Amino acid sequence: MRAFDPDLWPVVALTLRVTVSALVIAAAVGIPAGVWLGLARFPGKRALTAVVYTGMALPPVVVGLLTYLLLSRSGPLSFLEWLFTPNAMIVAQTVMALPLVAGLVMGAVAAVPHDLVRQVRSLGATPWQVRWAVLREVRVGVLFALLVAFGRIVSEVGAAYMVGGNIQGQTRVLSTAVMMETGKGDFGVALALGGWLVVLALTVNLAAMRLQGRSA
Amino acid sequence: MSDQLAYRLESVAVRHGSRVVLDMPEFDVAAGEILCLVGPPGAGKSTLLRLLAGLDSPTRGVVWLRGERFGEAAPVALKRTVSLVFQRPLLLTGTVRSNVEYGLRIRGDEERAARAVAMLERVHLAHLADRPATAVSGGEAQLVALARALAFGPDVLLLDEPTNNLDPARVALVEEVVLADHKARSTTVVWATHNHFQARRAGERIALLLEGKVVEAAPAAEFFDSPRDARTAAFVQGKMVY
Amino acid sequence: MRAASSLVIAAALLLGAGCTSTPLKSITVATTTSTRDTGLLDELLPVFRTKTGIEVRVVAVGTGQALEIGRRGDADVILTHDPVGEERFVAEGFGTTRTEVMSNDFVLVGPPDDPGGVGGAKSAVDAFRRVMDKQAVFVSRGDESGTHQKEKATWALAGIDPAGDWYVRSGQGMGAVLRMADEKRGYALSDRGTFLAQRDKLSLTALCADDPAWVNRYAVIPVNPGRHPHVKHDLARQFAEFLVSDEAQRLIADFGRAKYGEPLFRANPRPVGGGP
Numbered sequence: 001m002r003a004f005d006p007d008l009w010p011v012v013a014l015t016l017r018v019t020v021s022a023l024v025i026a027a028a029v030g031i032p033a034g035v036w037l038g039l040a041r042f043p044g045k046r047a048l049t050a051v052v053y054t055g056m057a058l059p060p061v062v063v064g065l066l067t068y069l070l071l072s073r074s075g076p077l078s079f080l081e082w083l084f085t086p087n088a089m090i091v092a093q094t095v096m097a098l099p100l101v102a103g104l105v106m107g108a109v110a111a112v113p114h115d116l117v118r119q120v121r122s123l124g125a126t127p128w129q130v131r132w133a134v135l136r137e138v139r140v141g142v143l144f145a146l147l148v149a150f151g152r153i154v155s156e157v158g159a160a161y162m163v164g165g166n167i168q169g170q171t172r173v174l175s176t177a178v179m180m181e182t183g184k185g186d187f188g189v190a191l192a193l194g195g196w197l198v199v200l201a202l203t204v205n206l207a208a209m210r211l212q213g214r215s216a
Numbered sequence: 217m218s219d220q221l222a223y224r225l226e227s228v229a230v231r232h233g234s235r236v237v238l239d240m241p242e243f244d245v246a247a248g249e250i251l252c253l254v255g256p257p258g259a260g261k262s263t264l265l266r267l268l269a270g271l272d273s274p275t276r277g278v279v280w281l282r283g284e285r286f287g288e289a290a291p292v293a294l295k296r297t298v299s300l301v302f303q304r305p306l307l308l309t310g311t312v313r314s315n316v317e318y319g320l321r322i323r324g325d326e327e328r329a330a331r332a333v334a335m336l337e338r339v340h341l342a343h344l345a346d347r348p349a350t351a352v353s354g355g356e357a358q359l360v361a362l363a364r365a366l367a368f369g370p371d372v373l374l375l376d377e378p379t380n381n382l383d384p385a386r387v388a389l390v391e392e393v394v395l396a397d398h399k400a401r402s403t404t405v406v407w408a409t410h411n412h413f414q415a416r417r418a419g420e421r422i423a424l425l426l427e428g429k430v431v432e433a434a435p436a437a438e439f440f441d442s443p444r445d446a447r448t449a450a451f452v453q454g455k456m457v458y
Numbered sequence: 459m460r461a462a463s464s465l466v467i468a469a470a471l472l473l474g475a476g477c478t479s480t481p482l483k484s485i486t487v488a489t490t491t492s493t494r495d496t497g498l499l500d501e502l503l504p505v506f507r508t509k510t511g512i513e514v515r516v517v518a519v520g521t522g523q524a525l526e527i528g529r530r531g532d533a534d535v536i537l538t539h540d541p542v543g544e545e546r547f548v549a550e551g552f553g554t555t556r557t558e559v560m561s562n563d564f565v566l567v568g569p570p571d572d573p574g575g576v577g578g579a580k581s582a583v584d585a586f587r588r589v590m591d592k593q594a595v596f597v598s599r600g601d602e603s604g605t606h607q608k609e610k611a612t613w614a615l616a617g618i619d620p621a622g623d624w625y626v627r628s629g630q631g632m633g634a635v636l637r638m639a640d641e642k643r644g645y646a647l648s649d650r651g652t653f654l655a656q657r658d659k660l661s662l663t664a665l666c667a668d669d670p671a672w673v674n675r676y677a678v679i680p681v682n683p684g685r686h687p688h689v690k691h692d693l694a695r696q697f698a699e700f701l702v703s704d705e706a707q708r709l710i711a712d713f714g715r716a717k718y719g720e721p722l723f724r725a726n727p728r729p730v731g732g733g734p
Contacts, residue, residue: 062407062670072530072531073487073530073531073686074530074531075499075530076530078688083532084486084515084517088634095488110553114308115302115304115308116308118266118269118271118300118302118305119300119302119306119361120308120318122269122270122271122298122299122300122374123299123319123322123365124292124295124296124299124319124322124367124368125320125322125365126292126322128718129322133318135306136309136310137309137589139309141573165486165515165516165517166518167515167517168516170515180495183495183630183632183633183634184495184633184656185633185636185637185656185659185660193414201532215263
């Protein structure tokens with residue numbers, strides 16, 4: 001495998017597919033959850049917030065182990081037959097990304113001035129319209145949350161190795177390939193793969209900055 | 217002044233913890249009047265306006281709006297007849313125009329673009345319509361906030377010291393626009409201000425609040441020329457220190 | 459709202475794409491890193507696929523983890539090198555039959571200047587004692603792999619309970635351990651295949667070998683369908699049979715000869731069937 005080896009493309013493509021899928025799911029659930037948590041007042045909010053913040057620091061290997069045990073043939077979700085497939089990796093990465101997205105969006109929403117929320121309500125907004133308006137106000141924060149989550153899961157190796165299995169052509173992603181090539185002592189290849197990982201992160205960040213520039 | 221009631225407050229109290237921040241055994245706002253709430257900062261003016269806007273519900277008692285029970289849980293249709301302008305402009309991300317359109321947009325008004333421009337013309341800011349809201353000055357932003365609050369034609373306009381940070385010319389413009397709207401549409405206006413000159417210029421009826429209680433509420437002439445309470449007298453003479 | 463629904467559609471597409479890529483006939487083999495890292499499987503699997511149309515998905519981990527994956531029914535067949543663990547695996551009913559496929563041997567590798575003086579050792583046990591006596595750095599796999607089992611057995615034979623600053627429990631794969639030993643100028647027990655495959659990237663040399671106790675036997679075991687009904691036992695058995703076929707055995711015997719000057723594995727002289 002060289003830096004532009006055709007063998008590399010499936011790895012890059014799978015890396016993107018797995019991470020983007022996990023990010024899309026985490027965003028679809030985490031952004032509304034974060035907005036809701038940031039605005040709502042209810043008993044037990046403190047406890048729930050603590051759970052979300054703990055989730056943000058969940059060790060990937062623990063996520064990997066739990067996902068493995070869940071999806072294993074001897075586990076409760078064995079009927080899905082997802083272990084050692086990209087779907088298992090998507091599950092693990094979603095679990096890692098979700099608290100990050102929800103927690104960072106919640107923080108951004110909580111930082112919106114109370115009076116701004118009151119102003120929107122007093123202009124006649126329904127609760128859903130209030131949430132939407134607040135979401136628009138924190139969109140830079142949302143973008144940041146997605147970037148942080150992307151960075152965390154795209155480079156994560158422990159869980160990806162455990163539940164994906166690093167199977168060539170099927171579940172080998174950039175991070176597990178780097179790990180494997182390093183283990184084999186092929187530092188050159190490992191470095192090239194690592195380079196692609198950096199390029200990926202850079203591209204996503206540049207795209208996000210462009211997006212942010214256009215919306216501001 | 218119309219005989220019809222806009223608001224009626226019955227035994228209303230607002231407590232924050234053990235502190236009573238508002239205590240109004242009975243208080244009415246007539247439909248179509250301009251009521252000025254005066255008093256020092258912390259007197260309870262903002263708390264009262266939040267009740268009248270349906271943003272909060274009282275700890276005790278009932279707020280009625282045109283005979284319907286009003287508060288946080290009131291129907292959206294009823295809440296949408298009221299509009300509140302804050303001391304700070306609190307503009308949303310987007311252009312000046314989109315801010316003025318906001319109230320119309322969430323009501324699904326198809327003619328919002330034209331209405332927004334007409335409204336901006338009334339505050340002499342039509343030339344800023346496509347400017348980002350972040351790129352206008354503080355004074356301009358406050359006029360945009362006023363235009364936004366009036367754009368959808370509310371029955372009740374609530375003003376929470378909107379001219380505090382404005383230069384005299386813009387203060388005059390705000391007063392002119394509010395009074396013109398009141399005259400054209402019989403808008404009920406409740407205007408909180410700590411400036412007794414402004415109250416004298418704009419108010420048809422004045423209520424002095426101190427420490428959450430109404431000290432005196434009377435038609436403007438009576439309030440300023442023959443105050444019944446010593447504290448009202450001190451306020452109208454500009455001798456109230458706060 | 460439109461943005462939200464397009465997100466959901468995108469998610470469905472991405473997830474859906476995940477379900478289509480697996481061919482009709484495939485099995486999962488849990489194996490040790492040495493079979494993959496040496497490149498042996500890259501040689502064998504395409505031949506197997508051409509013959510049978512079966513795609514083999516390789517999950518390469520330590521032998522301990524490979525056995526555990528088999529035990530949980532998460533693989534159809536295992537290919538490992540820990541005879542004791544494998545016998546237990548079969549005895550407990552997790553595997554059907556254990557078939558030896560090939561062997562190589564373990565070598566004690568160390569820095570060329572040999573600070574522990576193990577070069578003159580008469581046996582594996584003697585070599586380990588010398589390392590211990592000199593408190594020379596020894597990097598252990600420490601991961602319950604087949605190599606680690608063999609290493610622990612050798613320490614036990616030498617009557618040594620290895621502990622101290624000189625004894626490094628790395629918890630890593632063979633390649634990583636070799637490099638760690640190289641960096642720390644220490645010793646390590648390695649399977650010959652991995653060592654030969656990586657020798658040109660290391661300054662380590664083989665110092666002690668050819669002890670009969672250090673034969674490294676690889677065996678293939680299909681997972682028992684009686685324990686895990688979903689496993690593809692038929693396909694797994696085809697894979698096991700292929701590995702001991704003349705064709706595969708010839709490939710194994712030649713593998714690495716051109717590149718490293720000597721073969722990395724020894725074909726099995728006679729396929730040994732076993733199990734209860």
